[in-house]
Amino acid sequence: MLDEIVRLLDARLIGRTTRLEKRVRMACGSDLMSDVLAFIKADALLLTGLTHVQVVRTAEMADVAVICFVRGKQPAADVVELADSALIPLLVTDLTMYEACGRLYSQGLPGCHEKR
Amino acid sequence: MKKDDSISRLDAVAHTDKCALGKPDSPRFTKSQELVYELTVADAMRRKVITTTPRTLMSELREILRANRISGTPVIDNGRLAGVISIEDFIMWLAAGEPDCPIGDKMTTRIDTLFAHEPLIHAVGKLEETGYGRIPVVDKASGDLVGIITKGDIIERLLRKLEIDFHTEEIHRYRASHIFEDIMGDKVALTFQSAVKGQDFSLAGSASSRLKKTLERLGIDPQIVRRAAIASYEAEMNLVIYTDGGTVTASVQPDRIRIDVNDAGPGIPDIEQAMQPGFSTASEWVREMGFGAGMGLVNIRKCSDRMELVSTVGKGTHLRIHIDIHADKSKG
Numbered sequence: 001m002l003d004e005i006v007r008l009l010d011a012r013l014i015g016r017t018t019r020l021e022k023r024v025r026m027a028c029g030s031d032l033m034s035d036v037l038a039f040i041k042a043d044a045l046l047l048t049g050l051t052h053v054q055v056v057r058t059a060e061m062a063d064v065a066v067i068c069f070v071r072g073k074q075p076a077a078d079v080v081e082l083a084d085s086a087l088i089p090l091l092v093t094d095l096t097m098y099e100a101c102g103r104l105y106s107q108g109l110p111g112c113h114e115k116r
Numbered sequence: 117m118k119k120d121d122s123i124s125r126l127d128a129v130a131h132t133d134k135c136a137l138g139k140p141d142s143p144r145f146t147k148s149q150e151l152v153y154e155l156t157v158a159d160a161m162r163r164k165v166i167t168t169t170p171r172t173l174m175s176e177l178r179e180i181l182r183a184n185r186i187s188g189t190p191v192i193d194n195g196r197l198a199g200v201i202s203i204e205d206f207i208m209w210l211a212a213g214e215p216d217c218p219i220g221d222k223m224t225t226r227i228d229t230l231f232a233h234e235p236l237i238h239a240v241g242k243l244e245e246t247g248y249g250r251i252p253v254v255d256k257a258s259g260d261l262v263g264i265i266t267k268g269d270i271i272e273r274l275l276r277k278l279e280i281d282f283h284t285e286e287i288h289r290y291r292a293s294h295i296f297e298d299i300m301g302d303k304v305a306l307t308f309q310s311a312v313k314g315q316d317f318s319l320a321g322s323a324s325s326r327l328k329k330t331l332e333r334l335g336i337d338p339q340i341v342r343r344a345a346i347a348s349y350e351a352e353m354n355l356v357i358y359t360d361g362g363t364v365t366a367s368v369q370p371d372r373i374r375i376d377v378n379d380a381g382p383g384i385p386d387i388e389q390a391m392q393p394g395f396s397t398a399s400e401w402v403r404e405m406g407f408g409a410g411m412g413l414v415n416i417r418k419c420s421d422r423m424e425l426v427s428t429v430g431k432g433t434h435l436r437i438h439i440d441i442h443a444d445k446s447k448g
Binding site: 003012013016017030031032033034035036037038042048050052053054055057058060061062063078086087 | 158163232233276280317318320321324325328338339342345346348349350353405406407408409410411412414415418
């Protein structure tokens with residue numbers, strides 16, 4: 001559940017879509033949108049260090065459930081707006097990519113390759 | 117913290133709620149009632165909470181409330197919630213003309229709290245019942261303060277939720293999944309085209325976004341829509357990155373989707389090489405954005421059932437993506 005992820009990552013919700021009961025079945029951490037498009041599954045959490053508008057477009061196309069920006073990076077207003085219109089919740093965590101993935105993985109959230 | 121009448125009462129919700137609690141099958145069960153049961157306290161609460169300590173002076177309170185534009189704060193002592201101090205307490209203290217003293221002497225210590233997971237209706241009930249302007253939200257296990265909720269927060273959340281639901285309903289209202297049954301003909305195809313601007317990274321993806329929404333409205337299986345959207349988006353990205361623009365044209369028949377992506381140059385000199393995973397001629401700025409890793413065409417092929425790529429250097433490139441609608445093969 002999304003609220004569990006918010007807690008594990010000490011994350012903040014930004015944007016207007018704040019449905020915390022959204023289900024997240026797996027996660028993928030990458031700064032390479034090409035890889036995200038190729039490997040991520042629907043209903044997954046995307047962790048990334050990039051904050052530009054194409055991250056949201058990628059998530060929209062691939063039916064990504066939630067995007068989490070790592071290392072405290074705050075996306076610009078137009079990025080948040082696009083995520084709102086696509087009804088994709090956005091999180092920001094101060095953790096690094098490695099730590100964020102580690103915390104979630106150790107708590108049992110699988111990667112997109114395992115869950116098939 | 118005393119009765120808080122300065123904040124307008126949440127009459128609409130609180131009142132109708134009482135009817136609903138008495139008669140759950142009541143035909144007067146409205147959208148806002150439904151939402152206060154569906155949403156949780158965590159959905160509406162404010163997470164960033166301004167707090168004071170029992171040792172903060174009353175004379176300092178005014179500035180804290182003013183600077184943060186709030187009407188009260190939880191009082192935290194050694195990490196534990198010790199009480200709540202509000203603007204009413206401050207006014208009472210001021211009116212009495214008493215000397216300065218710590219907040220601990222004036223705060224309300226009998227505290228009502230809520231848990232983050234409780235349905236929002238509990239917050240509505242508790243605010244109404246106690247007459248308080250704000251209720252601290254604590255973690256069920258640790259008792260730590262995790263947020264605060266006011267009537268204003270609830271109203272704001274409900275309005276936002278209604279707006280989002282309205283947006284979602286709009287898409288459903290214009291569902292057109294029956295369209296193929298309504299149109300007679302031996303062969304029926306629905307064709308729609310979008311222009312794509314080259315080198316404009318901020319607009320990239322909007323054609324594929326529109327395509328995806330249209331396919332969803334046509335009631336096509338979400339897995340197939342997803343594959344079509346990813347393939348189209350990869351192709352659209354290629355138009356933006358490598359060309360001066362082009363068109364994405366989708367043609368939908370009851371049993372298949374065909375996406376044609378055309379541009380007028382520069383063309384691909386060696387298609388076999390371009391199809392190799394990892395081969396890319398993308399410039400540095402594209403790679404910094406997380407694209408141009410030489411996976412685009414490979415991924416398009418993976419998402420499609422068939423793919424044709426024809427290109428002439430200096431003339432242009434024509435990519436045709438076929439996706440079968442009734443195919444069992446679950447790709448992507």
